[in-house]
Amino acid sequence: MPSYDYPFNERIRTLLRLEDLFIKVLHNIEGEHEFIHHSVLLSIFQILDIIERAELKMDLLQELDRQKMVMNNLRGNPSIEEKVLNDLVTDIENAARPLRNTPGKLGQTLRDNEWLMSIKQRSVIPGGVCEFDLPSYHYWLGLSSERRKHDLSVWMSPLMPLHDAIRIILHILRGSGMTSNMTATNGAYQQMLGGAKPAQMLRVEISDDTPCFPEVSANKYAINIRFNSLDNAQRPRPCDHDINFSLTLCNL
Secondary structure (H helix, E strand, O other): OOEEEEEOOHHHHHHHHHHHHHHHHHHHOOOOOHHHHHHHHHHHHHHHHHOOOOOHHHHHHHHHHHHHHHHHHOOOOOOOOHHHHHHHHHHHHHHHHHHHHOOOOOOHHHHOOHHHHHHHHHHOOOOOOOOOOOHHHHHHHOOOHHHHHHHHHHHHHHHHHHHHHHHHHHHHHHOOOOEEEEEEEOOEEEEEOOOOOOOOEEEEEOOOOOOOEEEEEEOOOEEEEEEEEEOOOOOEEEOOOOEEEEEEEEOO
16 A cells, blocks of 8 residues: 655654655665665665754764663553563664664764765766776776675664664654544545644555555645646646545654
């Protein structure tokens, strides 16, 4: 069932962007062709740009510590299975430990690599990584796929504690809300929000055989969802029929 996440604040938006980049890197790093590994390196550079904020590491550690405290306070609750709770606390601890032990700024070892930074600097220029611009990079792309995979894994290694922390936090966030079945009348849905603790993200899920996608406009006061489809020219067109979907409001 296709799902769409919509963040309500910049903090969750950053985590979702990093999650998306990590998914692409970890999938494509197993590829064989040099062009695939070129895409991996560009995604790594994008990760570095996003994590330039020095406080991201501290934000993640504080959230992991807070979630560990929340989970420990749930011990003895008869509606929660003890093994599931213990496994989640263990996952939180395993995610926090290497992140806490990472010295300095996230990704600093990559920033200290002059060769990588020379490629990163050229990569923002359209067509800036041609072989005549970066012959050493062209040579590296021509090495065996095993060598490229090894190098990419080495460069990704200092970023993996970040990946693990984001994975567990978003896992908790996505599992935090109650899911409701809704209907978008003539392809449109609106809901007013209230409560002392506003949602941080919403999830929309639709069935596989529904040929449309949601466009969301939301804040802490209201949600507006408009379902669209694509015509043959890939232009969005409003759906004019009722659409059943599920809606989850998530909050850490």
